[in-house]
């Protein structure tokens with residue numbers, strides 16, 4: 851379900867680095883805090899996966915190759 855208001859259909863995520871242009875101090879604090887690491891893209895840094903995917907339960911219905919983000 852797409853909950854984006856019609857007036858914002860063309861809007862898209864520009865990335866946090868854009869905010870740094872005007873909010874240098876806030877961006878520095880955020881980057882050095884755990885908040886910036888809450889959701890991480892595995893394709894940009896595979897090292898963020900700390901779980902051992904070689905030891906998944908037999909009935910697991912997912913693989914590491916399907917994982918996109920880490921949370922936490």
Ligand code: HEC
Nearest residue numbers: 862863864865866867868869870871872873874876877880
């Ligand atoms: C081109 C400059 C510019 C960029 C880029 C920019 N901002 Fe801002 N932002 C401002 C200005 C100017 C204000 C108003 C500051 C004020 O009222 O003191 C503001 C205000 C804000 C506020 C409200 C702050 C408050 O105290 O109410 C938030 C939250 C915010 N920006 C977040 C962001 C985020 C997140 C991004 C990146 C996605 C971003 N901004 C990118 C210029 C920018």
